[in-house]
Amino acid sequence: RKFTSxxxxxxxxxxxxxxxxxxxxxxxxxxxxxxxxxxxRSSANHEEQMASxxxxxxxxxxxxxxxxxxxxxxxxxIVPRCAADVGRLKxxxxxMELDVAGLLxxxxxxxxxxxxxxxxxxxxxxxxxxxxxxxxxxxxxxxxILAAAASWDETVxxxxxxxxxxPPKLTEAVYALSQLEAGARALRGMPGGGREERNASLAKLRxxxxxxxxxxxxxxxxxxxxxxxxxxxxxxxxxxxxKMEVLREEYVRCRPGEIIALWFSFGGGGGGGSAKMKSDExxxxxxxxxxxxxxxxxxxxxxxxxxxxxxSTQSTTANVTNAKQFIDFLPMFYEAVLELLSKERNxxxxxxGAKLSPSIVAQVLMECFKPIVNSFEKRLGSxxxxxxxxxxxxxxxxxxxxxxxxxxxxxxxxxxYESTIQFLSLAYDQMExxxxxxxxxxxxxxxxxxxxxxxxxxNQALQTxxxxxxLIASPxxxxxxxxxxxxxxxxxEAASMVAKDVRSVVSFEDAAERLGGLAPFxxxxxxxxxxxxxxxxxxxxxxxTLSSIDALLSDHASELAIAMGSLSGNATxxxxxxxxxxxxxxxxxxxxxxxxxxxxLKSFEHSVRDRLRVLSNQMxxxxxxxxxxxxxxxxxxxxxxxxxxxxxxxxxxxxxAVIDDGSGVKFxxxxxxxxxxxxxxxxxxxxxxxxxxxxxxxxxxxRSCQSFVFEVCYAIPERHxxxxxxxxxxxxxxxxxxxxxxxxxxxxxxxxxVGEHMLALVQALEPFASDSEALGLANEVMxxxxxxxxxxxKEFVSAAGCASSGDDSxxxxxxxxxxxxxxxxxxxxxxxxxxxxxxxxxxxxxDVESKASTAFCNQWLDVVGLAVTGRILExxxxxxxxxxxxxxxxAADLNYIRNVFTALGVAxxxxxxxxxxAQLVILDEDSLRSRIASRCVETDSSxxxxxxxxxxxxxxxxxxxxx
Numbered sequence: 001r002k003f004t005s006x007x008x009x010x011x012x013x014x015x016x017x018x019x020x021x022x023x024x025x026x027x028x029x030x031x032x033x034x035x036x037x038x039x040x041r042s043s044a045n046h047e048e049q050m051a052s053x054x055x056x057x058x059x060x061x062x063x064x065x066x067x068x069x070x071x072x073x074x075x076x077x078i079v080p081r082c083a084a085d086v087g088r089l090k091x092x093x094x095x096m097e098l099d100v101a102g103l104l105x106x107x108x109x110x111x112x113x114x115x116x117x118x119x120x121x122x123x124x125x126x127x128x129x130x131x132x133x134x135x136x137x138x139x140x141x142x143x144x145i146l147a148a149a150a151s152w153d154e155t156v157x158x159x160x161x162x163x164x165x166x167p168p169k170l171t172e173a174v175y176a177l178s179q180l181e182a183g184a185r186a187l188r189g190m191p192g193g194g195r196e197e198r199n200a201s202l203a204k205l206r207x208x209x210x211x212x213x214x215x216x217x218x219x220x221x222x223x224x225x226x227x228x229x230x231x232x233x234x235x236x237x238x239x240x241x242x243k244m245e246v247l248r249e250e251y252v253r254c255r256p257g258e259i260i261a262l263w264f265s266f267g268g269g270g271g272g273g274s275a276k277m278k279s280d281e282x283x284x285x286x287x288x289x290x291x292x293x294x295x296x297x298x299x300x301x302x303x304x305x306x307x308x309x310x311x312s313t314q315s316t317t318a319n320v321t322n323a324k325q326f327i328d329f330l331p332m333f334y335e336a337v338l339e340l341l342s343k344e345r346n347x348x349x350x351x352x353g354a355k356l357s358p359s360i361v362a363q364v365l366m367e368c369f370k371p372i373v374n375s376f377e378k379r380l381g382s383x384x385x386x387x388x389x390x391x392x393x394x395x396x397x398x399x400x401x402x403x404x405x406x407x408x409x410x411x412x413x414x415x416x417y418e419s420t421i422q423f424l425s426l427a428y429d430q431m432e433x434x435x436x437x438x439x440x441x442x443x444x445x446x447x448x449x450x451x452x453x454x455x456x457x458x459n460q461a462l463q464t465x466x467x468x469x470x471l472i473a474s475p476x477x478x479x480x481x482x483x484x485x486x487x488x489x490x491x492x493e494a495a496s497m498v499a500k501d502v503r504s505v506v507s508f509e510d511a512a513e514r515l516g517g518l519a520p521f522x523x524x525x526x527x528x529x530x531x532x533x534x535x536x537x538x539x540x541x542x543x544x545t546l547s548s549i550d551a552l553l554s555d556h557a558s559e560l561a562i563a564m565g566s567l568s569g570n571a572t573x574x575x576x577x578x579x580x581x582x583x584x585x586x587x588x589x590x591x592x593x594x595x596x597x598x599x600x601l602k603s604f605e606h607s608v609r610d611r612l613r614v615l616s617n618q619m620x621x622x623x624x625x626x627x628x629x630x631x632x633x634x635x636x637x638x639x640x641x642x643x644x645x646x647x648x649x650x651x652x653x654x655x656x657a658v659i660d661d662g663s664g665v666k667f668x669x670x671x672x673x674x675x676x677x678x679x680x681x682x683x684x685x686x687x688x689x690x691x692x693x694x695x696x697x698x699x700x701x702x703r704s705c706q707s708f709v710f711e712v713c714y715a716i717p718e719r720h721x722x723x724x725x726x727x728x729x730x731x732x733x734x735x736x737x738x739x740x741x742x743x744x745x746x747x748x749x750x751x752x753x754v755g756e757h758m759l760a761l762v763q764a765l766e767p768f769a770s771d772s773e774a775l776g777l778a779n780e781v782m783x784x785x786x787x788x789x790x791x792x793x794k795e796f797v798s799a800a801g802c803a804s805s806g807d808d809s810x811x812x813x814x815x816x817x818x819x820x821x822x823x824x825x826x827x828x829x830x831x832x833x834x835x836x837x838x839x840x841x842x843x844x845x846x847d848v849e850s851k852a853s854t855a856f857c858n859q860w861l862d863v864v865g866l867a868v869t870g871r872i873l874e875x876x877x878x879x880x881x882x883x884x885x886x887x888x889x890x891a892a893d894l895n896y897i898r899n900v901f902t903a904l905g906v907a908x909x910x911x912x913x914x915x916x917x918a919q920l921v922i923l924d925e926d927s928l929r930s931r932i933a934s935r936c937v938e939t940d941s942s943x944x945x946x947x948x949x950x951x952x953x954x955x956x957x958x959x960x961x962x963x
Contacts, residue, residue, distance in 0.1 A: 026137070030130050057129060064132040071139045072100065078146050100135075144186045152187075152198075155180050159205050168212055174237040177205055206241065213237060217247060221254050224347070231351055248352075248360065255344065256368040259337055263372045266329050323383055327415050334423035337368055341430040358431045359464055365427055366468040377475035383412040386478035387485040409490045410479070414532045417476050421535075421639045421646075424469050428637045431465065462633055466645075473646045480536050480650040484544035487529055491552055494525055499559045511567055512589035515560065519593045522556045523600050530608055538644045539615030540651035542674055546608075550691040557597065557697035564590065564704035568711045584764035587712040588778065592768075594705040595777035598698050605690050612678040618644045619671050702781035703788075710788040710863060713764075716757045717868045720750045725878040734885035745888050747896035754868060755900035758861070762904070765860055769853035779852075782859065786816070789863045792870030799877035800950040802943070811943040816866055818911045824948050825916045861906045869911045872897065876917055877951065882958040887921040894918035916948075920955045928956055932963045 017039075024035055039053050040046055155176050162173040184198050213234065220230035231251075238247040341361055348360040369376075380386070479486050498521050505514050526549045533545045567590070621644055634641075652670055659669045667675075677688060689695055729748070747755075769775055793812050814820060872894070882890065895918050901910035920928065935949045956963050 025130055026133050032127065061129055061132070064129065064136060067136060068100070068132070068139070071136070071143060074143060075139075075146075078143070141186075144182075147183075149183075149187060152180070152183055155183075156201055156205075163208060163212060170209070170212060170216065170237060171233070173209060174240045177202070177209060178240045180205070209241065210243070213241075217250060221251060224351075228347070228350060235351055248356075248363070251351075252360065252363045252367050255364045256340065259333075259340055259368045260371050262336055263333060263375065266326070266333075323412060326379060326383070327412055330416055331419050331423075334419060337365070338423065338426055338430065340368070341365060341427055345430050359460065361431045362464040362468055366464070366471055369468070369472045373471065373474055380413060380416065380475050380479075383416070384409050384479075384486070384490075387482035410487055410532055411528070413476070413479050413486075414535055417473075417479075417536060420473060420476070421643050424472065424642050425637055425639045428465065428642075459633075469642065469646065470649055473650075476536065476646075477650050480647060481541075483533060483537055483541065484548040487532070487545070487548055491525060491529065491548070495522065495552055495555055498522065498556065502559045502563050505563050506566065508567060508583070508586065511563075512586050512593070515563065515590065516593050516596075519560055519597050520600055522553055523604055526553060526604060530611065534611060534615065535643060536647065537651055538647035539612065539619050539674055540647050540670055542612060542615075542677060546677075546690050550693045553601065553691060553694035554697040557694060557701045560594075560597070561697070561701040561704040564594075564701070564708045568704075568708040581760070581764040581767075583712050584709075584761070585768055587709040588765070588768040589774075591705045591709050591781060592774045592777045594698075594702050595780035597701065598780045599777060601691065601694055601698055608690055609678045612674060616671050616674045616678070619648065619668065619674070621645075703784075705781060706785050707788050709860070710785075710867070713761060713860065713864050714867050717754045717864070718871065720753045721868070721871045721875055724750055725875045725880070729889050730879045730886035731881050731883050732885035732889075733883040734888065745892045747893050748889060751893040751896055755897055758865065758868065758900055758904065761861060761864065762857060765857040766853070769856045772849050772852070775852060775856055779856065782856075785859065785863055786866065789816070789867040789870065792867050792874055796870050796874035796877060797947055799874050800947055800954055802947050802950055811947065814942075814944045815913070815947060816870070818908060818913065821912050821916075821944070821948070824945055825912060858906050861904055862908060865901055865904070865906060865909050866911070868897070869901075869909075869914060873913060873917060873951075876921075877954050879958050881960070882921060882955070887959065891918045891922045894921075913948075913951075917951075917955070920952060921959070925959075925961045928952070928959075928961055929963050932956060 021035065021039060024030060024038060040049050159173050159176050159180075162169040162176065180202060184202060187198070188195070216230070217234045217238075220234050224231045235244075235247060238244055341364065344361050344364050345357065348357040348364075352360055377386075498518060502515070502518050505511050505518075529545070529549055529552075533542070537545070618640060621641055652668070659667070659672055677690070727748075768778075790812055793816055794808070797808075797812070797815070876890065876894075879886075879890075894914050898910040898914050898918070901914075923931070932949070932952050935945075935952070953963065
């Protein structure tokens, strides 16, 4: 095999060299040095090459001698018959005869020359050969002129006889006409008249032939399914006449008749439309398109049922059925077209040859769809009205509709488009004659990008296929160019239905179950919208589609947040049921739903970003690019490549400019915008949010769920602490030693209820926290959860008498944290009270899940504990008068709740201000005055210290201590 390949390569190289040498000999720019350099350039052994070259030149010289002799003999036979016509050329011919005779005599003398004479003048034989070749060319031209002049009249008179024969001898007549046309071209430059007469004769004969050939062609086209011989004969005759375009047009026009009949037979056309097209095939191909318009009227999903409600209901059912049938019919129709293309591929190769076959198949493909494009667009409009073309009679287009949503929606449009893309990919595979053109170019050693006829024909066929693809997909153009608008109404209707269901959730008992099913409802719809965007737009107009989906998810999250607020109000109302552990568990389930929504949003955004990044690369594929005449012809086209090309054709007109992407590389503006939107890589931090409104709405939803859980967990302490400032016990004045009497004072009932609730809250939180999956979802929305406990502390600061300032949040955060307050309080050892608890918590043994569960429970206990602490301090500040006995009761209550928080073991509890308040209410008057007076000399002037100072003043005031 290797030897055979080497031999073939050597022979191919030698043949190419001989062709170039022969071309140089016949060239007017011939020179001996150039000839010798070309002949010896590829040889390593010049002596052998010179010997071989000398032998070849001798053979060629002898061949020229022989051919000149034959030409001379033919001239001797032609000249007598043309004497009358060439009298004016007599002088020239006599001189030519003398030259030929002298040349022949000189050639005979050269044969007897000595070899030494040839060695001294190596260039002389080459010059002689060059002269001989030029002479042969001139003699050949003279022979054709003389032959044309001699046979013109005879041939002209023979054609009418051939045409009048029964049957007409069309083949001989075509051959005779081709001879006349060749003779007319040879005589074109001759002096004398007759040119106009010859042209008129040719035009008349051509017209007669074409008139007689037309019925033959139509008959051959009708019979080509059973016999190809007559059609091949017509191809030969039309080729001889140079009218192959006429034959190809007629051939292509009659091929898709059955396919068009199949299209219009669906949807009410029946057999009548098919019979009409079969009886008159060309009626469907009128340029004005009136034929297909009449047929299109047979098809309508919305059957004009406007007389009453019963008919409307029946029409709706029938239209939905027709829509589904059309979606099922479309792949069957495409299968029939593919079957026709498969047959056409083989037949066109037999009839027109391998070079013309791809172009013929592409034209047949285009002709299959030209008459049905308008009908196709109307059928798609019945499935889903195109943006800006709402169908008032479409199903669902009643008085309360929004212009009609069609009977299939964008899902049906996407299904039809996907079938179309798959069909186009398979249709391209039917045009496999690319292989023949590329193989022939490779065999000749020709670069596929060079301007040779084979390459031009292939590129022309490729552009024909591109035009056919654009034509077939043109009914989808309105949906591609305004996809976001087309999606808006169907998705808006779905969102409205879900919003109604969300608003109907008012029962606390089944809220978790119902909201759990409604919360993720929009993500499958958004995923389907992204799928349709990828299918129809392939990355173009991404911002509009993303904004539409962003608004959809944002509205859904907002509806969920509103529902959470309503549930929170119902759950914490005075008329509501008593709270128990099940209520806490239901509230935490709501929190889990919010976490699931946020996780789904993050996952969806990540998935969309990856898909858009892939689309940005696919948008750079230049397959079937318009104007790319030197592009490499692909062996096959994938559906991804086809939909990218069609999306660019439909959507990229406004973004065809090429701009810098910021790195010095220029790309189409649509690609640059998409890459800036999604980032150049998965780790690129310079990316914008794809769904900013949805993310913001999700944050609001998370805060609503946090507030809901907090309200449920905090409802009982709030209820018991709400009216304690007005208790009469605070005004009691006792007698005797305060420290001795305090041993018998017990906590009051309101504070014990609060303490018991805090201890029971641990058991209410633990079952939910033990579920690792639910815990992971809840932790998604636990960020900033302490903010829900701020309100009691705001009221505490206000009750202490502090005016609000611009930095209230920092002051509140410092007060709630409590870590930096010990230096302003009575005992310096307060800072060590919480350390063992926090340290012990950090040293607990256990697995990761146990630690996560404990952290979650402690987080909520911390939030509720902060709220309880803030409310107790606020209520304390609002006691109007505090007697000695009342102060003892208040100190006992504060110490009790401190002990409860200590038992819970939550870091940061009990809050140092609780102990400080318990100390202040029973502190002797002198010590309290001294404490307040010491604040005046402190250098710290923070707002936190001002709150503590005003709290001290307030306690002194309610205890009736003058300062």
